[in-house]
Amino acid sequence: MLAADPFARPPLRIVGGGGGPGGLILAERGAIRLSLQLLPFEAAGAAPATALFVPGRAAIRVLAAGGASLTLHHVILSAEEEACAFAAARAAPCRNGPPCPLAAGDRFDLDTARTSFTIAGATGDVLLLELAVQPPSPLPMRAYDLAGGRLVHASASRRDSSFRQMALALLRTMDRRDAAPLFVEATRAEDFAARWNAMRDLVALDPAIAQPRLAAMAAGDPHPEVRAAAAATLALYSSPPASECRVGHAPGMTKTVRGTVCPTLGSETCGLVR
Secondary structure (H helix, E strand, O other), X not given: OOOOOOOOOOOOEEEEOOOOOEEEEEEEEOOEEEEEEEEOHHHHHOOOOEEEEOOOEEEEEEEEOOOOEEEEEEOOOOHHHHHHHOOHHHOOOOEEOOOEEOOOXXXXXEEOOOEEEXXXXXXXXXXXXXXXXXXXXXXOEEEEEOOOOOEEEEEOXXXXXXXXXXXXXXXXXXXXXXXXXXXXXXXXXXXXXXXXXXXXXXXXXXXXXXXXXXXXHHHHOOOHHHHHHHHHHHHHHHOOOOOEEEEEEEOOEEEEXXXXXXXXXXXXXOOOXX
């Protein structure tokens, strides 16, 4: 079809793109996804600053190497951390392997919770075929700074949690205070990163409604970093009044909130209270 009409659009779901990495989902069933991934040489030429680790496994076949090199990145992760006990404050640093030339036909089988890869130095497009298995997991997705090896961001890895977080963020942006019960419900999610993300958005939406649930999380949330972040936020409710406060939504990003004081939380890891 594409050979006959270069402007044809195949009946497959597109992910990413827009000048950056993108591709087509060839098949998907439950937690298993087969995708064709394209890294344009503009995106695959520069050295990435971070590596992303996602719970699951992946088998990757290189279809077009584009003259690029591949670097593997590794983190130590215990079985307990993978099951339910991951904490940002105790996260092991990321270690980088040496860059290796990429060649068409290469295959990589990865435990993607512990091993990630980056591609750089491309002079042409890089094309990958990936079979990924990503079952629901309490372990968050984690991004590490490659220069220093430190954890810089964590977020819920479950797809349903991610969709819920996007919906709550939209409601907060729309100032839908009538939706506060949905935020409160989300603070009881199984995923600790999703719980704190919902509370953070609720504090930004309506601090008064958030306060009782915030106190409950500070006293009894199952995750120690959520308890610490909730306690730090709750303590600032009794601080001297201020016209505004700033709540972090990601490293280097903040949002101004009316009528209360709350901490700048650097990321969804809950452990970074700045």
